[in-house]
Amino acid sequence: MSGELPAGVPVTIQVPVPEADPSRATLTIYPRREQDCRDPEGGVQRHEYGMSVSGTADARMLQATISPLQIATEYCVNVGYEHGLSPGKLDQLADMVSRTAIDWETSCALVEPDPAHPGQSRHVDRPRAEQIAEVRRKLADELTRSLVKLRELEPAKAGIHRAVITHDPAQRIQDAAATLTDLVDAPVRCSALGARRGDEDRASYEVRRSAALQHQAADALKRLPLEVRSWPAVVMPGPPPVAMPLIAVLGQAASLNSAVEHVQLADPVLAAELAALADAPAAEAPARRDALHARLAAPPPHPLPIVLFLPSAGRSVRAADLIRPDRIDPRLFVELDRGREPVLRQLELLRPQDRVTAERWTTAVSQLADAIATAKDNEQHYDDARKARADAEAAIAPQLRLLVATEVMKAALRKTEIVRDQPPVASRETDDKASWIAPTAGVMIAAPLLVHDRRFADPWLVPYLGASIYFTRVDRVIDLEDLVGPDRQLFWQRNSFSVGVLLSRPALRSRTIAGPWNADVIPFLGFGHRFTQYLRGDLGAIVFQYSDRIPVITDLHWGLAGWIGVSLDADVWAVFSGKLGK
Amino acid sequence: MAGQLKIVCGTVHSAERAFVVRVEISGAQPGDRVTIRLTQTAGTHPFYAGSQPVDITASGRGLAELADVVLHGPDSVAVLVADGEALRSDEAHVQVVP
Numbered sequence: 001m002s003g004e005l006p007a008g009v010p011v012t013i014q015v016p017v018p019e020a021d022p023s024r025a026t027l028t029i030y031p032r033r034e035q036d037c038r039d040p041e042g043g044v045q046r047h048e049y050g051m052s053v054s055g056t057a058d059a060r061m062l063q064a065t066i067s068p069l070q071i072a073t074e075y076c077v078n079v080g081y082e083h084g085l086s087p088g089k090l091d092q093l094a095d096m097v098s099r100t101a102i103d104w105e106t107s108c109a110l111v112e113p114d115p116a117h118p119g120q121s122r123h124v125d126r127p128r129a130e131q132i133a134e135v136r137r138k139l140a141d142e143l144t145r146s147l148v149k150l151r152e153l154e155p156a157k158a159g160i161h162r163a164v165i166t167h168d169p170a171q172r173i174q175d176a177a178a179t180l181t182d183l184v185d186a187p188v189r190c191s192a193l194g195a196r197r198g199d200e201d202r203a204s205y206e207v208r209r210s211a212a213l214q215h216q217a218a219d220a221l222k223r224l225p226l227e228v229r230s231w232p233a234v235v236m237p238g239p240p241p242v243a244m245p246l247i248a249v250l251g252q253a254a255s256l257n258s259a260v261e262h263v264q265l266a267d268p269v270l271a272a273e274l275a276a277l278a279d280a281p282a283a284e285a286p287a288r289r290d291a292l293h294a295r296l297a298a299p300p301p302h303p304l305p306i307v308l309f310l311p312s313a314g315r316s317v318r319a320a321d322l323i324r325p326d327r328i329d330p331r332l333f334v335e336l337d338r339g340r341e342p343v344l345r346q347l348e349l350l351r352p353q354d355r356v357t358a359e360r361w362t363t364a365v366s367q368l369a370d371a372i373a374t375a376k377d378n379e380q381h382y383d384d385a386r387k388a389r390a391d392a393e394a395a396i397a398p399q400l401r402l403l404v405a406t407e408v409m410k411a412a413l414r415k416t417e418i419v420r421d422q423p424p425v426a427s428r429e430t431d432d433k434a435s436w437i438a439p440t441a442g443v444m445i446a447a448p449l450l451v452h453d454r455r456f457a458d459p460w461l462v463p464y465l466g467a468s469i470y471f472t473r474v475d476r477v478i479d480l481e482d483l484v485g486p487d488r489q490l491f492w493q494r495n496s497f498s499v500g501v502l503l504s505r506p507a508l509r510s511r512t513i514a515g516p517w518n519a520d521v522i523p524f525l526g527f528g529h530r531f532t533q534y535l536r537g538d539l540g541a542i543v544f545q546y547s548d549r550i551p552v553i554t555d556l557h558w559g560l561a562g563w564i565g566v567s568l569d570a571d572v573w574a575v576f577s578g579k580l581g582k
Numbered sequence: 583m584a585g586q587l588k589i590v591c592g593t594v595h596s597a598e599r600a601f602v603v604r605v606e607i608s609g610a611q612p613g614d615r616v617t618i619r620l621t622q623t624a625g626t627h628p629f630y631a632g633s634q635p636v637d638i639t640a641s642g643r644g645l646a647e648l649a650d651v652v653l654h655g656p657d658s659v660a661v662l663v664a665d666g667e668a669l670r671s672d673e674a675h676v677q678v679v680p
Contacts, residue, residue: 121649
């Protein structure tokens with residue numbers, strides 16, 4: 001909009017579209033009454049027009065064609081437009097919604113006791129309708145939260161009065177959430193996640209079960225004898241470490257010293273003899289070796305503490321130190337986790353001299369090693385299952401982001417918030433292209449006063465032609481009742497003086513009257529009031545001269561007539577500008 | 583004290599809904615039995631409290647499952663505590679799997 005608004009004709013007002021998708025726009029126009037253009041919310045010439053969108057891309061315009069305006073009048077023009085979420089806000093909303101924290105576990109399933117495993121729980125799928133309702137509720141909650149945040153993030157620009165006028169926003173949000181839930185296909189996702197969670201539940205159960213079995217197997221060790229009627233086996237440092245009977249070491253002078261420390265834990269006397277053998281002069285060594293050989297060939301005379309070399313710890317440990325009433329030394333678990341063979345081999349070497357004890361130990365250690373291996377496998381399965389479930393849940397967010405970005409969702413989300421923006425009110429003046437003088441033609445009834453005779457003559461019915469002189473430019477389009485402006489201006493819109501002449505000369509005493517000073521035309525003066533745009537009533541006076549009743553007297557007498565009339569009040573400008581009759 | 587963890591209702595878990603809390607322990611002493619306690623410390627009454635013994639495997643790991651955890655309102659906070667006496671490793675730490 002720029003320049004003057006034309007008055008008296010329909011006007012199309014165009015406003016650039018400030019948003020991509022105004023859903024509705026209203027143009028309100030009213031005569032300016034207050035300095036600040038305050039909307040009177042009613043009164044004459046206040047109109048509201050719905051605006052339509054025309055053009056495309058950057059050339060989009062809102063437009064409305066308004067009824068003719070009054071001339072020379074200042075109007076206030078107020079364009080309010082309603083719009084949904086802008087593309088930028090839609091993107092932000094899509095990001096927020098895609099991060100919706102959906103607790104898929106409780107949305108998809110219920111936790112209830114597992115009849116197959118007393119004391120355990122299991123996940124049971126909820127009915128499809130409940131899954132859908134649950135996911136939709138979460139999405140609706142997130143939408144509600146996100147829309148509040150967006151409103152805080154993007155206040156109206158300066159000067160624009162913004163009001164959120166979403167009709168029933170809760171329902172629109174529910175509709176958008178329902179659309180997104182349909183796209184997400186919650187039951188299918190719950191089914192897929194349920195399968196993953198089932199794997200995880202089973203793996204979790206197996207981990208805990210195997211850990212308990214390991215605990216039981218470890219407890220079984222506590223019931224084993226801690227001494228054995230066998231000489232200890234020794235382990236020669238590797239790699240790899242090699243377990244062998246103590247008797248086999250006697251011939252390996254270089255290995256004796258490494259065996260002494262180990263044997264010390266089982267039989268300090270024997271350990272001392274081994275040390276002596278290692279340090280014996282070459283002449284004495286064979287005798288000492290033979291004596292020890294004979295001694296080790298038979299079981300010890302009394303049980304000896306069981307001693308095991310733990311390669312992972314790099315040291316020998318008494319069984320009594322490994323297995324205490326309150327706990328098992330963690331080093332044994334670590335050893336069996338790395339490999340059971342070094343320990344089992346040492347136990348196997350005890351078997352020839354004490355079969356019962358060695359077999360009990362072998363069996364118990366093997367069971368513990370089995371439990372450790374099973375627990376390790378189950379932990380790996382659990383890790384895999386948990387990762388698969390977590391990956392499946394994590395994959396939903398980016399998929400949700402893509403779904404929110406679909407056109408159908410954008411259309412639904414756009415309507416979740418309708419904002420009315422009200423830019424500052426503009427005031428505009430209309431042009432003053434109208435005439436203040438109008439030709440007038442009518443018929444009058446005049447009552448002639450014959451001053452010389454001091455009486456009234458019979459009334460005249462005569463046509464007249466004249467000009468109406470208004471003291472303002474006359475609006476011929478706006479209904480008279482709807483005209484606005486100062487009282488003085490309103491008065492002169494309806495009332496005017498008129499001057500003119502009679503179109504025929506009435507007769508008195510069979511002789512036509514004359515104008516003043518015997519003129520051939522009879523002028524009149526009048527004052528008129530418009531009843532409608534073009535019809536007016538007049539009243540006025542006529543000064544005339546008439547003949548004496550004695551024919552031989554040629555002097556004319558002065559007369560005065562008062563008159564009332566009805567006339568058509570034309571408007572030359574209106575005729576030529578096409579406004580006549582609008 | 584092995585560690586602690588907060589569970590906040592409304593972010594991942596819904597109020598009034600039973601859910602499963604799995605507690606993973608790592609770095610503990612193999613063979614130990616650790617008691618895990620989950621105690622609600624703030625939020626809406628009635629407060630939840632539950633415990634589970636956990637056997638530590640040879641890899642120093644353990645897994646506890648608290649199956650019927652219910653928190654009754656938003657902003658409820660539950661603190662997870664491992665039995666400090668049973669858990670002898672200073673490096674043990676606890677992780678809750680949502």
